[in-house]
Amino acid sequence: MLKVVTKEEAVQYVRSFAKIAPCRTEAVPLPQAAARVLAVDVHAAEDVPAFDRTTMDGYAVCAADTFGAGAAQPAQLEIAGEVAMGEAPPFSLRRGQCARISTGGMLPAGADAVVMVEHTDEADGLCLIYKSVFPGENVTRRGDDIACGTTALPKGTRLLPQHVGVLAALGQYSVPVFRKPTVAVLSTGDEIVRGDPAAGQVRDVNSDLLCALLAAHGCEAVFSGVVPDKRTAILEALRRCIGSADAVLISGGSSAGARDMTVSVLDELGEVFFHGIAMKPGKPTIFGAANGKPVFGLPGHPLASYFVFRLIVSEYLDALHGTAQKRVLRTSPLSVNVPSNHGREEYLCVRINERGEAVPLHTKSGIISVLSAADGFIRIPRDTEGLDKGTLVEVYDL
């Protein structure tokens, strides 16, 4: 039953599982779409802007009528009218004519440029133009921003405020997004308590940490209790969560015996795909499924639990949504030698010092505080004896 995989194999397993059980979709109103993930490519159904617009206050002209104009020899154009904001001009320009226009106004037919008001004068119903403009000057042409028919935003986009702006510009007031997966979170361990611990007991950290991580990754996290290290209790809790949620995270079972219990329960309820990943921290990780729902067994150590979420569970969620996150913050030289020779891929929290170097944070005792002191983390490949001081390493976002 003990199947240990590399980190790459683990990622393959969870990504493949996401593909066979994809996420359902729903439509939400635009103001609620921020931070959700687009479930379709959004194609522009109209041009943005929808008409040629001026970007300046001034006069709409035919650019050719201004060629050669200067301070000494202004062009003189007849004023055909004024463009009212929010209306199509009810007139068009003939050569030798111009029209007053305010920023955002629609160019009348016959106009192809705008002269800024600062370079003009009005006198006797004529407009004097002291500076020539080229065709298109001070004008945003129809479709310049987003052309009708193009893909404005691809499926899988996690909607940032600027994407919400694009959808508003297209009049997409109902947005097809992936449903938020409901994920049940269980902690196990005879020593784990919520509320005040007695001697030998430990506060539950993983439930809060994992629920917050899930929420930040666009899931509905459901805290589902602390379970003692008893086979029947774990069996009952897992069965309940599998029945109600789209996925389950069960953390803890720090000791080898407790871990084996989770594996054997999962094996009874469904299937265990792997048990153990060659990474540090994070080795005692379990992945399986029951009733078509994925079950992740995470380490009891909060720091290890964090890294397994960040490197394995989040890959599952990304695959579910078709998102790909940019995660490298920067490339920095290591401030010290870092040994690593245990045959596992290793992850280390780092701080960036004032010289821009990555300083590994001491994590022997680091249960959780090291994460809030860190600027990011680095990866030490499995096939090295560690990394030398000065080696350029990629620093990943926490």
Added chain:
Amino acid sequence: MLKVVTKEEAVQYVRSFAKIAPCRTEAVPLPQAAARVLAVDVHAAEDVPAFDRTTMDGYAVCAADTFGAGAAQPAQLEIAGEVAMGEAPPFSLRRGQCARISTGGMLPAGADAVVMVEHTDEADGLCLIYKSVFPGENVTRRGDDIACGTTALPKGTRLLPQHVGVLAALGQYSVPVFRKPTVAVLSTGDEIVRGDPAAGQVRDVNSDLLCALLAAHGCEAVFSGVVPDKRTAILEALRRCIGSADAVLISGGSSAGARDMTVSVLDELGEVFFHGIAMKPGKPTIFGAANGKPVFGLPGHPLASYFVFRLIVSEYLDALHGTAQKRVLRTSPLSVNVPSNHGREEYLCVRINERGEAVPLHTKSGIISVLSAADGFIRIPRDTEGLDKGTLVEVYDL
């Protein structure tokens, strides 16, 4: 009335205003604290861990009893008992004794290290130890992670999942955070509509963009309508928003006349601190206050509105919360020469190409789509004639 300031002066104005009208605070349950901003320093009221814990399955020992032990000459220790998870051991170790213990268990008095089970054997009530350990080996000492009395998280921390984990470890189930400011959002312009535009009309983009930006910055955004460019309408809308919200963003009034109307209304209701910032985009920005509430007048152009939010309004919100955001993503060489000689600080959206260079995005016509195509933005100082190809520039996070 026209007071133009530099970007630095504008930031000074809005930060000073935040200091004279600080944000109220409230306590929220830990699971709702994610993404909120801590209103106090959180001091640890207990040690984490609360007792010396083993990080391995094995035997708790006095390290000195194992000195010199090896495969050929194991140390032989009497087994005094077994540590039950979640309980204080009811016995202590004398020299020459050891105790069975599982990961996370509490060390009995007299023990100062743990020997991994892999390096032991049991026979005839004795434990054979094949490898020596040093004092503290495989043990996390009381307070090693967070020591009682230290500052675990400083005031002003925007709570990430890892911070939620720290609070859980400390048993801080009620978290003092800043109240979310309620910010009213108004769009102005005779041409601006929600729903389908007629010829010459334009969809409202700024309301959705600014509401999403406010939400992402921890505010309650309240869309408060599109207002025509009429003095009485703007006066009535601003008065209503000032009465109900903690702050107001009013965008639009693209033309000079419409902008002057907002300034004059604000002057009637309260005070105008500045009108115009020497930055590009973003010049026609207004800042004032009425009834003790700050009012930001933003440009009608969504891209300009975005940058004014990002560089000015967000400075106000940060000052309100005492947060300081890290915003430089990376330092990259420019892919081309960038001219800039208009005496204003300039902001340009950039993409990072496969060679790691910052490629400025064409923004002449960029209303909004340029933001969703960009990886970040760069700043061109006021006192340059532009920047040469290859110049190292800081790329800021969008």
